Amino acid sequence: MEPLSMGVLVAGLIAGLGTASWAALKGWQGWLELKRLELSQGCNAPPPPVSSGRIELADLRERVRKLEAIAAGIDL
The missing domain is CATH 1.20.5 (Single alpha-helices involved in coiled-coils or other helix-helix interfaces)
Structure with missing residues (x-):
């Protein structure tokens, strides 16, 4: 493989990994916010x-x- 092709491939992989990490972090923060709201409303008793x-x-x-x-x- 050419060095330029290898560089483009690695850059694409790093960008994809960064995007997936960012999406996972946003999902985690949203889930934590949901749990904070549930706890503040007193909905922590199981049905x-x-x-x-x-x-x-x-x-x-x-x-x-x-x-x-x-x-x-x-x-x-």
Whole structure:
């Protein structure tokens, strides 16, 4: 390869690496800003798990049904 071709290739690689690094840095800064906003608004509590809440609610309903049956004098 000619020295000029090699120089152009290396310069292109360095420019591409610089552009990719700059884009990654901007993305990282945006993500950090998003997390700062979430923390300042108090949104750091995780949402309750949906499936375990439904199971617990169904269990409580079953217990209430059994207690009502016992209070009414009905054998299950």
